[in-house]
Amino acid sequence: MPALDRAFAPQITRATPSAIVVDRHGTLLRAFTDDGGRWRLPVTVDEVDPRFVDLLVAYEDQRFYDHNGVDPRAIVRAAGQAVVSGAIVSGASTLTMQTVRLMTDARRRTPWRKLSEAVTALQVERRLSKDEILTIYLNQAPYGGNIEGVRAAALAYFGREPARLTLAQAALLVALPQSPEARRPDRHPEAAQAARGRVLDRLQARGVISARDAAEAKREPVPTRRRPVPRLAPHLARDLVAADPTAKRIETTLDAEWQARLEALAGERVDLVGPDVSAAILVAEIATGEIRASVGSARFLDPRRAGHVDMVHAVRSPGSTLKPFIYGMAIEAGLIAANTLLKDTPSTFGGYEPDNFDDTFHGLVTATEALKRSLNVPAVMLLDALGAVRLAVRLQEAGATVALPQSASATLAIGLGGFGTRLVDLASLYTALARDGHPLPLYAHGAPPPVPHRLLERRAAAAVDAILAGMKPPQNARAGLIAYKTGTSYGYRDAWAVGYDARHVVAVWIGRPDGTPVAELTGWTDAAPLLFDAFARIGIAPRPPRPAQTPTAELPPPLQRFLPRGRGAAQASDLAIAFPPAGATVALGMPGGARQPLMARVLGERVDAWLLDGRPLDVRPGRRTAEIEVQAGAHTLTVVTAGGASERVSFRVE
Missing domain, CATH: 1.10.3810.10 (Biosynthetic peptidoglycan transglycosylase-like)
Structure with missing residues (x-):
């Protein structure tokens, strides 16, 4: 037998x-x-x-x-x-x-x-x-x-x-x-x-x-219909199986619960934006680069929204989402500090004339305010001093896709989104701001990819991080919980928002996969609320407070105001503040508790910028006098000329 x-x-x-x-x-x-x-x-x-x-x-x-x-x-x-x-x-x-x-x-x-x-x-x-x-x-x-x-x-x-x-x-x-x-x-x-x-x-x-x-x-009732087999992360799963057809079990770094929540969120959001619009959301751990959720589209089976297209990996124009890295590189190069004054006025750079999203200009602003407001002229001015090719190479070395037209080289337009990159690349770049300048490649399966080159020096990354942490949140959202930046591509085709808390980076995109413009679509009105809702659904890990940045008036003179390329250093001048005198105590009180304005006056050159306690005042450039509303207490008044000369005095108000 x-x-x-x-x-x-x-x-x-x-x-x-x-x-x-x-x-x-x-x-x-x-x-x-x-x-x-x-x-x-x-x-x-x-x-x-x-x-x-x-x-x-x-x-x-x-x-x-x-x-x-x-x-x-x-x-x-x-x-x-x-x-x-x-x-x-x-x-x-x-x-x-x-x-x-x-x-x-x-x-x-x-x-x-x-x-x-x-x-x-x-x-x-x-x-x-x-x-x-x-x-x-x-x-x-x-x-x-x-x-x-x-x-x-x-x-x-x-x-x-x-x-x-x-x-x-x-x-x-x-x-x-x-x-x-x-x-x-x-x-x-x-x-x-x-x-x-x-x-x-x-x-x-x-x-x-x-x-x-x-x-x-x-x-107990007998089921009368078949339920669909789970189809979470359909784009990522499809690509992983296609890459290894013989594998029968593929393990990922995703979290199924988060994935389900964010897929539902994407579907809810696009219904508010409009027909044929899709959305993408990516969540990754800052410490490891492991992807926790990857929502490639709002609805995978919706043909009107081209749901089969994975917008996490689609190449699109990033709009203003790369401006933080321009400012970071400028700080790293010693061109500016967080509160250096930049000029936001109509400007031409070799025939290229950028304007702002709202078609207005704001005169002298600090680098912090320029980045928070996402002003275009200051960003292009800094990029002109740094070099567009330098930015493109730095981004590529950090692992990001930089897709330019065939045979084209990087121009100043890349600072405003004039090239193509991917949502996953933006999320990876933003990990550098939370990791002292070191970006981390993101992955969902297999071994971690090689770590790319450092993107920013620690000091520069910390300065930009502090600026983005102070960004105004969308309506009904709490401030100070995350650091983030929005972006809108040319023609209202893409709306972006990328942010991070203490543990995770989240990147979102909204638009039409076919590139058709969507009326009034912007990063601020559409992508930012989606970003904050995504954080709400995964839970926010509070970030530690960031140290205050040095006020403009306390910066070294070369850093108080940025001079565009070719302007040279500030020249000596006979600029002087006639009133208030240095160390003076000025009585501005009036009967009934009212307070009259301070009438400040300078001698010598005309003043291009007035600052009180490091903050720019709304005074028309070229004036030698200014009427300033000021509260009781100690103050510092700083004036800066068009040539870069500056003068300041400290005084008290009673």
């Missing part, structure tokens, strides 16, 4: 499972059908509700753990019942024999076939453990249509993993494999309910469940 067993060894075939993509905890994100179009999701005995296994064994094969593949008692019982009733009342097939049938895909039920199954079952039991036999059954049992295996069935009919099932659900899953097509609950709910009832009755008769539990389970 052993020689025959070895000579005619059984074919133990385990069906190839569907490819699945799971999150960091093993939760199913997305599954794919196999080559035959079947849903066959891998599962182990330990991943199935123990009660279901107990019910299955109690109903199908009570002595499963005692026999060696064939149950003589069951054969005698079935034969006796057949003799008494004149018909087959119950079968004698063990779970092992049923598993053999699943492995051989036998259709005909002849006596010879039954004998062959029994022999093969004995051979299988010599080679596999009971749990291994159960595992094959749990993965290959038919449940109607293209559903095979208990995991696919539980997801399709109940929308849940088989690890936790109600008694009614477990009983239905026990009943279906016997006649999967005739008992399909989505097509024949009455037959499914009747089959479930018979399972419950037999289990009650055998003392496995109580009459009360059986009655309660019978009252």
